[in-house]
Amino acid sequence: MMTLSETENAIHPSAQALYAQWEKLATTQTPMGIARKPAIHSFGQLGIPTTRHEDWKYTNIAAQFKKGLVDVTNSASTEVDENQINLFPFLTANRLVFVNGHFSPTLSDVIDEAEGLVIGSLAHYNEQGHMGLRDNYNTLANNSTEAFSALNTAFAQDGAFVYVPAKVEVAHPVIIIHVTTESSEGLINTRNLVVTGRSSRLDIIESHQYIGTDTAFGNQLFEIFVGDNGHVNYHKLMTDANIGRHVGNLAAKQGNDSHFNTYVVNLSGQLVRNFMSVDIDGKNSEAGFYGLYSLDGNSQADNHVLVKHNEPHCESHQLFKGLLNDKSTGVFNGRIYVKEDAQKTNAFQSNKTILLSNDANTYTKPQLEIFADDVKCSHGATMGQIDDTMVFYLRARGLDEAQARAMLNQAFAADVIEKVTIEPLKEWLLNQLTLQLTR
């Protein structure tokens, strides 16, 4: 039995239980297997962050684990009622479905084919020793600083693996659907890896759906490599009414002349935390982060963005908007980091929040860390409410107050959704937003 050092044990008492669980996992000599051991040690040292941790100041994640910390990825059921899942029938797309962190071949459907193109299960290609997976798996994850990344690397069983060879443009989006049905309070770890080659193109849509449960705790890690001159759009959707608890880490890396856009839409969630970081490691590249969190009830959404400009002549944009009703809480922490000599960097960030209730809270931390001088960087943040004169204008034209406010809120939030480039998806999201604002 592996034992913990005293310091490791002191940091998180339930780490010991996790070790015992972890020991039962087979650690094979595959990329996933090899990564597990350093990761569990790293987690032992980090422990679950408390609110004293600067990045977790406004999200008391430790309170979620009062009853202990167990991984249930292995034991969770892989069965689900197909009719309850939203399979995005309005989109012609490649579809990968995962139930409680395990691949479901029957629900999945891959339509695009090209030489070397892989759209499938991470576990499967891990066993096969796929070169793209072997070379890239776990190279972007921040296991030494992010406790949940380390936890994921130690326990994850499966997730999506997409490999796009050079010069391949994937015609249809890849939809990754993560379904959670687990009714215990344990952790479901899922792991995704996307590697795109030079001059390739890929759209990813990721949907999280909780069916018949809101107790499970999803812990996801997503690694994305964008090759030189590549275009990748990544959408993360949490639109259902009963999204449970979720921590998602996204680590991306861009090559020269590449484009990478992230769209995050949170329309609910007991507690949703997204940490998105991108290393712009190539010249003349562009990165965009667009997020909307429209929340009600006791929901909490915590979006962290870190854009690292490591090379000159790059540009990044961040736009995050929040609509907070009832007792919901919105957190936004955007960081622009410009490395020494990353000259001619243009980086912009904007966060706008409307509070619809006095019980709602918003916490914003837009940060700039600039170590190069020839740059244009800015951020703006506003918090306020819909202007009464605008409501009056609409009421003068025959709308009642509720209608007028709904229309203005919708317009405020739609700004972000309008950035989505897949037309049918944009339409669907706008509808979901209307439903959410009127429910």
Next chain:
Amino acid sequence: MAEEIDIIDQVTQSDYKYGFVTNVESDNAKVGLTEDTVRFISAKKNEPEWMLEWRLKAYKAWLQMEEPTWPNVHYPKIDYQKIIYYAAPKPKKVLNSLDEVDPEILETFKKLGIPMEEQKILAGVAVDVVMDSVSVKTTYKEKLKELGIIFCSMSDAIKDYPELVKKYMGSVVPVRDNYFAALNSAVFSDGSFCFIPKGTRCPMELSTYFRINEANTGQFERTLIIAEDNSYVSYLEGCTAPMRDENQLHAAVVELVAMDNAEIKYSTVQNWYPGNKEGKGGIYNFVTKRGICQGINSKISWTQVETGSAITWKYPSVILKGENSIGEFYSVAVTNNFQQADTGTKMIHIGKNTRSRVVSKGISAGKSQNSYRGLVKVNPNAENAYNFSQCDSLLIGDRCGAHTFPYLEVSNKSAKVEHEATTSKIGEDILFYCNQRGLSTETAVQLIINGYCKEVFQHLPMEFAAEAQKLLAVSLEGSVG
């Protein structure tokens, strides 16, 4: 471009102009900090029992606290047992006129370009001179006394107005507020005390010059300003310090209390020794400044020009408790060579219809790091609170850094909070435009920097505005002035 590089070289190489040591014999405490040190300081100052108890309470709190590590500054660990916590010039007999002040001290002020004689005659500024912790000379005290204004050193206030000190000291910055505030509370040597009674408008700018003098002595000033109902006061604080190789610690506490309809305007020009071009030496400036708008319609305004110190850690804050109260913060922070600054403000909105405005201008040059860190917090009951913050950073040279860490926390839906920040260098197109119209690059840079800081300078009292521009010119010598 070549000319621009010249300017950067000059900026990076200009020396500290105010480095000199005054030879005044001092009566020091033993090196290190123990309960005995606290008792020594208190005894030395003939303080009453309650003050000693207060200090000991702070000392005990300090022992349990940890030095903060969250600021974006890096420095070797301070050995608090290697600092002399009390240094006072040898006690002299009570002075009746300026002639009786130690000529060397007068000489120091001449070197600073702030001749006291002149001030006494011309400026109409009452100067409570603090030379290494003890008040040496207070002018205009009599005149102020007629109006009922109390302006004296903290030690005198403890003796003469114990009730006021007891009531307000530690009411804005509690003993346990933070590590450095606790340290200050335990060992503070002296400072200024100012009380403006009801309905009084202080007819002159009150000002104090702080100097750090004795080698290896920490300077622990404590300032308390109370403005009663319907009163107004403008307070000026300016600092320069002699050149030293060892780092010196400065941990001051400033507390402001504004009652109904009162207004306090607090201006600072800070030019402690920043260390030499290699980043050796320099002052560690860890200051806790906080004001409370206690009454309705009250106003507190902080204006600061920070050009000195090796390390600056300072967040002048306003607690907006009274209804309709206003908090303001205007700051220019310049860092050069290896200086590091982590400064900003906190605006805490508690009362209804409270408003705050933050304008922060950072300039980094050489290999310095300049951070803005600010908090705007709107409590659930602060209906119609409004905040506007603007934080701009200007970079001169490609080896310096400018960082912005604002925190915005809003829990009331009627609040309006606006924050914007930009970081850039002086655009080549702007310089080109000026060159084209016959201005040399140097004049152009001067013009642009002056324009950049104007919004802050215009909030300084006249006398200070001139000094501030002078300081900016010295700090960025070559590019301005």
